[in-house]
Amino acid sequence: MREALARAIDSGELPDSPEARSVEVEVSRPANPEHGDLASNVALRLAKPMRMAPPKIAAALASQLALAGERGLLASAEAAGAGFLNLRYSEDALEATIDRARADSGVWGRLAADAKTAGQAGIRAGRHVNVEFVSANPTGPLTVGNARGAFVGDLLSRVLEAGGQRVTREYYFNDSGVQVQKLGASVLAIRDGHEVPEDGYHGDYVAALAPLLGEDILAGAADDEAKAWAAGRWASARIREGIEASLERLGVRFDVWTTEGSLHDDGWVAQAMERLRAGGHLYEQDGATWFRSTAFGDDKDRVLVKSDGNTTYFASDIGYVIEKFSRGYDHLIYIWGADHHGTVARLRNAAEAMGFDKAAVEVILTGWVHFVEGGEELSMSKRAGTFIALDDLLAELGVDAARWYFASRGANVNMDVDLEVARKQSSENPVYYVQYAHARIASILRKAAAAGIAPAAALEGSGLLAGGPEGTLARIVARLPEVIEDAASAQETQGVTTYATELATAFHAFYRDARVVDPEAPELSSQRLALVDATRISLANALGLLGISAPDSM
RNA sequence: GUCCCCGUAGCUCAGUGGACAGAGCGGCUGCCUUCUAAGCAGCGGGUCGCAGGUUCAAAUCCUGCCGGGGACGCCA
Numbered sequence: 001m002r003e004a005l006a007r008a009i010d011s012g013e014l015p016d017s018p019e020a021r022s023v024e025v026e027v028s029r030p031a032n033p034e035h036g037d038l039a040s041n042v043a044l045r046l047a048k049p050m051r052m053a054p055p056k057i058a059a060a061l062a063s064q065l066a067l068a069g070e071r072g073l074l075a076s077a078e079a080a081g082a083g084f085l086n087l088r089y090s091e092d093a094l095e096a097t098i099d100r101a102r103a104d105s106g107v108w109g110r111l112a113a114d115a116k117t118a119g120q121a122g123i124r125a126g127r128h129v130n131v132e133f134v135s136a137n138p139t140g141p142l143t144v145g146n147a148r149g150a151f152v153g154d155l156l157s158r159v160l161e162a163g164g165q166r167v168t169r170e171y172y173f174n175d176s177g178v179q180v181q182k183l184g185a186s187v188l189a190i191r192d193g194h195e196v197p198e199d200g201y202h203g204d205y206v207a208a209l210a211p212l213l214g215e216d217i218l219a220g221a222a223d224d225e226a227k228a229w230a231a232g233r234w235a236s237a238r239i240r241e242g243i244e245a246s247l248e249r250l251g252v253r254f255d256v257w258t259t260e261g262s263l264h265d266d267g268w269v270a271q272a273m274e275r276l277r278a279g280g281h282l283y284e285q286d287g288a289t290w291f292r293s294t295a296f297g298d299d300k301d302r303v304l305v306k307s308d309g310n311t312t313y314f315a316s317d318i319g320y321v322i323e324k325f326s327r328g329y330d331h332l333i334y335i336w337g338a339d340h341h342g343t344v345a346r347l348r349n350a351a352e353a354m355g356f357d358k359a360a361v362e363v364i365l366t367g368w369v370h371f372v373e374g375g376e377e378l379s380m381s382k383r384a385g386t387f388i389a390l391d392d393l394l395a396e397l398g399v400d401a402a403r404w405y406f407a408s409r410g411a412n413v414n415m416d417v418d419l420e421v422a423r424k425q426s427s428e429n430p431v432y433y434v435q436y437a438h439a440r441i442a443s444i445l446r447k448a449a450a451a452g453i454a455p456a457a458a459l460e461g462s463g464l465l466a467g468g469p470e471g472t473l474a475r476i477v478a479r480l481p482e483v484i485e486d487a488a489s490a491q492e493t494q495g496v497t498t499y500a501t502e503l504a505t506a507f508h509a510f511y512r513d514a515r516v517v518d519p520e521a522p523e524l525s526s527q528r529l530a531l532v533d534a535t536r537i538s539l540a541n542a543l544g545l546l547g548i549s550a551p552d553s554m
Numbered sequence: 555g556u557c558c559c560c561g562u563a564g565c566u567c568a569g570u571g572g573a574c575a576g577a578g579c580g581g582c583u584g585c586c587u588u589c590u591a592a593g594c595a596g597c598g599g600g601u602c603g604c605a606g607g608u609u610c611a612a613a614u615c616c617u618g619c620c621g622g623g624g625a626c627g628c629c630a
Contacts, residue, residue, distance in 0.1 A: 026572095028572080031569090031572095031574095031575090031576090041572060044572080044610065044611075045610095080573080081572095082573065082610080082611080083610085084572080084573065174630075178630090260630095286628080287628085290628090300626090304628095313629075338559065338624055338625080340625085341557080341624075342625045342626055345557095367559070368623065368624070370623085405566095408567075408568075408578090409568085410568085413567080414560060417566095425566090425578095425579070428578075428592090429578090430579090432592055433593090437593090439592090440590055440593085444589050446589095447589050494568060494569090498568060498576090498577075501578080508594070509594075511589080512594055512595090518589090553590080554592065
């Protein structure tokens with residue numbers, strides 16, 4: 001495009017100027033397929049510096065592009081509308097792409113972490129990133145309220161991996177806070193037939209744990225408080241196992257589990273404080289130690305060490321920042337609920353004060369999920385035991401439907417979920433529409449194999465994609481790599497669900513218009529089988545990226 | 555009071571500078587002797603919260619306002 005522009009200027013067709021030579025050439029995919037496979041607005045941008053009507057500029061560029069033929073890549077280039085330049089791929093280029101999808105089926109669509117992609121703006125392939133999410137304390141099972149973070153974090157991780165980044169999934173929790181002792185006291189109370197303390201934990205899961213508590217756990221505990229701690233640590237370890245199992249069922253697996261206590265024990269918190277102190281970012285007032293967060297634009301300064309000598313949660317957080325960076329990450333991402341937004345600034349400010357790049361500490365806030373059942377709001381208190389366990393919800397809705405539900409919405413939007421409606425509509429979830437297309441293809445492939453027709457080895461040069469139903473379908477199949485690229489750079493999955501739905505629709509239409517297995521026309525059949533197989537691969541890889549299964553039959 | 559997020563079809567949500575604003579669900583009408591009808595074709599449904607501004611071009615960017623949610627602790 002840039003070359004064509006230069007040629008047009010050199011040949012005197014278009015006026016020369018510094019602006020014209022340096023204009024940003026933008027190429028995008030038009031919404032309307034009639035506008036070609038790619039479109040550019042350069043002519044519109046050039047109108048002012050060139051003092052020429054956009055359509056005229058577009059026409060000049062189109063003729064230059066047509067002359068060059070771009071080494072067989074483009075079939076046509078034409079000016080259209082108010083000055084758009086529409087380009088169309090050649091059959092050969094499209095066929096080669098379809099062949100490539102089949103040859104590299106396992107990695108088709110994913111970005112390699114090579115020098116080329118690393119240099120590309122927004123992609124950041126090769127980056128080593130830590131994604132911390134869920135991080136619910138092990139004082140009870142995961143609730144539906146934890147679902148958002150679990151899916152958002154896992155989907156983000158998958159998308160970054162597909163974009164060629166190295167991802168560590170991290171879970172942070174506190175196993176040494178007073179809540180652990182309260183949990184232990186609650187378990188003991190139930191075991192011994194006493195009332196659960198007012199501020200204890202009242203859920204059924206506590207009662208279920210009580211009879212399992214062995215006397216050996218309490219050995220060596222001198223008084224009631226020590227017993228409660230011992231029981232609490234034991235119970236929270238059991239609960240953590242349960243949490244891990246729940247996450248496994250969601251298809252979420254963590255690489256690293258870090259406890260708040262270890263950040264103190266291993267000296268990270270002290271190290272962080274030392275670094276801030278050395279930089280002159282700390283001061284003492286009213287017996288407490290403060291971080292001068294306001295120097296970095298925060299509303300107020302923040303306490304690190306309370307006047308009673310205990311450190312705050314924030315102190316652990318900054319120790320954690322150092323600890324994470326010490327492991328060699330280029331970038332840290334935190335998935336937090338929207339209610340934590342007030343703590344974002346201080347964390348990033350502290351990272352900056354400790355000498356890290358503020359931009360390398362990113363917080364993604366998830367919107368609120370408001371659960372309602374039959375018009376009534378559901379409370380979600382672990383302490384009161386009035387929550388809905390994540391496992392229960394997923395047993396009803398299914399993991400694939402739930403994953404799709406969260407993947408197709410932005411992380412930061414608030415949503416209302418009426419469980420009655422969700423149950424009723426789970427069978428209407430669009431995920432099944434996409435999975436059905438995949439199953440249909442698998443069925444066709446089985447049918448063909450039974451009829452002794454094998455997919456063509458390659459389509460390049462076949463002319464199958466010249467137009468008609470085949471051309472339409474192939475163009476969408478070929479788009480997966482750019483869908484993944486967009487998802488990776490925007491760090492979002494909505495585009496993937498939209499694409500998968502579009503591809504499924506295109507396939508269902510193709511299914512209607514073109515019979516694939518036809519013993520009367522074996523050559524056409526085998527070519528169509530190759531296209532249909534490529535469709536299956538794009539569908540499976542799009543679903544796989546979201547952690548959703550691609551069934552061979554439904 | 556300050557700050558953050560959201561406001562798009564009856565409902566749930568995509569689209570975040572480009573050519574007539576999209577999908578699913580719901581409503582209505584047709585289509586199974588033919589590779590899976592969990593499908594297909596069609597109809598109906600929109601002041602993109604409101605008002606200004608920037609731009610050749612605004613649902614998209616800027617400002618103000620309205621409405622909904624959330625956060626503002628020496629809690630964790």
